[in-house]
Amino acid sequence: MMRLERLRADHADALLEFERENRGYFARSVPDRGDAYFVEFASRHRALLAEQDTGLCHFHLVVDDRGELVGRVNLVDVEEEAAELGYRIGEFAAGRGVASAAVEEVCRLAATAYRLSALTAVTTLDNPASRAVLARNGFTVVGNASPGGRPGVRYERRLVATR
Template sequence: MTKLERLRADHAPALLAFERENREFFARSIPDRGDAYFSEFAARHRALLAEQDAGACHFHVVVDERGDLLGRVNLVDVQDGNAELGYRIGEHATRRGVATAAVAEVCGLAAAAYGLTSLVARTTTDNPASQRVLARNGFTVVGDTTLSGRPGIRYHRRLSEPAP
């Protein structure tokens, strides 16, 4: 069983370890964060919390029953009832429905707790697992995009419409 927690200051050590542990895995299907992300992590984490406090973003971590961090699910660029969804699940937690459940939970929070009406998401074309997660959660393809020079797909979901 997993649970979504709103990002807090005390998540920093586990989150940094999670990102380091999964860096190579993530780079296979999504653009790499780069070395600066890791060397400037503490300042970046503080900045994310400030953005969250200002209501510009909503950051979450996915934890298991022991409190181990399995992933993250974020809503960024919140404006006029809209936000962009982003998520990443660690390699050891894949193929267990963790991403699908976490995205479903954050979609519910987006509407009920954050007052959002629609979400957009993007994934690379070579990431079928992420494409399935979005489809299972009611996102529809709206076009093509580029993610750090890689071909991608744009998705949209109105939060007033239930997921299939």
């Protein structure tokens, strides 16, 4: 069981710990954030909150039934009723359906609360788990991509608001 929490100022410490704990794990399948990300985390967190307040992005933490942060799922670059989806699930929650459930929930929010009609996503070719999550959630391949200079695939999903 998981739930999404919209990013808040009081999430900073838990989010920084999550990113530190999972840095090596994430770097195996997505481009590393670099040392500056961690050094400048506090100011970056404030900047993300300010950006979220404008409606250009929607950041969410994935929290398990014990209240532990196990991932994040974000909608960025909101423009013309579309946004790009990004997500990362921590190593200890991987393989349990958390990513699929979090993406499913953020797609629902995107269509209803944020009134978006389309999402895009990009993943590397060597990340079959992420590709499977996108396929399970109705995303289709629309082209090639090169996230962080690595070979990848671009996906798209049309959204329909349901009551």
